Amino acid sequence: MEFFAQQFINGLTLGSIYGLIAIGYTMVFGIIGMVNFAHGDVFMVSAFIALIAFLILTTWLGLSSVALVFLIVLVIAMALTALWGWAIERVAYRPLRGSFRLAPLISAIGVSIFLSNFVQVVQGARNKPVPPLVRDVVVLYQNEQYTVTLSYKQAIIMITTAVLLAGFWYLVQKTPFGRAQRAVEQDRRMAALLGINVDRTISLTFVLGAALAAVAGTLYLLYYGVVSFSDGFVPGVKAFTAAVLGGIGSLPGAVIGGIIIGLIETFWSAYFSIEYKDVAAFLILIVVLIFKPSGILGRPEVEKV
């Protein structure tokens, strides 16, 4: 039971990160109906930006306040990754509206290959470790054999995720931008006729998705303390799985899906075999896509002529 509780906490942490990335997939899919294959690599780029910002702040500027460093790194990573998201949409996806069906996906695969190899060229192929920022743990429960702990890291990850999701939910539900975004999602042409700047709305969607991926990237770096150029692919696929599982196009679905995937992965590693944990995630993806492509909270899709 203690083991289970500990794994549950670990799974929840991992799931928060997946959920943050999954929002980027789900929003983009909702608004322009494409699988943004490069999103996982945007996440990886953000982790690198966070890594470098962290190193500059701690070694060159000598900041020692953990909370301050974390906040500054988070803001820098979000801002710069958002720029990446904007630029990618502008260069690789916007010219393709109205092109043939698979063009955006192929372009996204191209961006994905470009990003991972770009980072490999400019930062080198080796793993980049950072010293742990926070080490403390809170003991939640203790008996002779086992201790259930919640590390500060995990708490930070869950709290940051919760706060950002609340803010994000507010943004989409209550602000003019959110209304515009939902309108474009429902009917792009009608939205344009009603005076919504469709291009800008789509751009902003990419910017927001990238910013949330940057949060995930920063938290990932905080949690694992290491990042490499190839780290975008597998978390990207898992987050996409989460988005599909939760019902692609649905924001709460993405978070729920992320948490489910995080829990499944953690429990699978703990109780079955750690070698096959990625196989588990991929299998879930295949099974969900085949049997329930609309996911938990999604609307079934109707194909129109």
Place this chain on the structure above:
Amino acid sequence: MASGSTTPIAATARAEASLLPGLIKDAGLFALVTLGLCVPIVSYRTDLGQGIGLVITSRWGTVFALCAAIFVLRLVQQLYLTGRARRRAARAPVVEGASRLAAILAPITLVVALTLPLLASLLTGSLGEGRYWIDLGILILTYVMLGWGLNIVVGLAGLLDLGYVAFYAVGAYSYALLSTVFGLSFWICLPLAGLFAAAFGVLLGFPVLRLRGDYLAIVTLAFGEIIRLVLINWTDFSGGAAGISSIPRVSFFGLPFTAGENGFAATFGLSFNAMHRLVFLYYLILVLALVTNLVTLRMRRLPLGRAWEALREDEIACRSLGIDTTITKLTAFALGAMFAGFAGSFFAVRQAFVSPESFNFLESAIILAIVVLGGMGSQIGVAIAAIVMIGGPELLRNLGFLKAVFGEGFDPNEYRLLLFGLAMVAMMVFRPRGLISERTPSVTIAERGR
């Protein structure tokens, strides 16, 4: 009209002059964004230092060089585009050039491919000296074959398969296991490998082919990764990450390429040369690739092939015309998988070693990039894309002056995938229907003249 013939040109020249500040501003904006993108990921490089932790070095020079390059490129592109718009207005567009180029390139490529071992040995002095070129030829032809195989799935049937390399792996492991465990010869294993791969294609295809395009792509990707992860982790079956080594070499339909009494050289009265095996491998993959091409070309004329192309153009229309989309997709998938299986068993017999790392997602992406750059559906396009993308970096590596320009440690292979990615995006943005030739349906209604 007559009097107005000079003024429009003068007017456009004036308009262009007034456009220039705008263009510079636009290019400047591009450079500024590049600067933003480069901070801090290019400007500060992190390396593992002597002690613990990472060491940062700044590289602002590189950043500014990049920004300047982007500025110039954007300016040139904009100037070219405005210039082209003016030329377009002046005369009718020329579209025939590309297909005429393809018609000339195809026979030349074929003749060079057929005589490559001869050419290589003539140009370098002896067969042994030409080894590098024949090796490179084998590598390129393997990708040409994979590209043609994937072309059936992506180019003809319009199904995006991101896990194509899984079938390649099935073929390679089929031969590796059948020959090392059961001692079967390559010539028995080759068709078996194709069959196994096709069976896997059907197995995967059956449940997933009713999915919409991009979901299908993701499922095939997941399938490919599962195959690779199983090969890594199921050590008893596949040898795990270490792979399978000492796979038996190819024989000349039963005659081994050895110096001994019953060897290939002795039987045909030739003096033994280790290169015979390599030349034979070269022609083997050439024949396999040409068979792939021939089958594809014939299929395009059969009702099934027509159905593939119809499916690619419009699935709903296909269904309403009574085409069984499942069977149509499944055959494309299985046929594509079969050729990957052949290529895989060739790969295993050539390397005499297989390991899961040869079959990662990147490999699928490279094959897909070849098909996309070749113009999805065009046979000669795929072949030329494979030559350029696989052979190009190899050749660039041997060029001395690049090292002089970019410094001693310059290795074009490092930038190969980066350029692949950029090229894929550029293709989709600028020439989505193919660089070398156009992806035309085999039959069209004349009036619409697509």
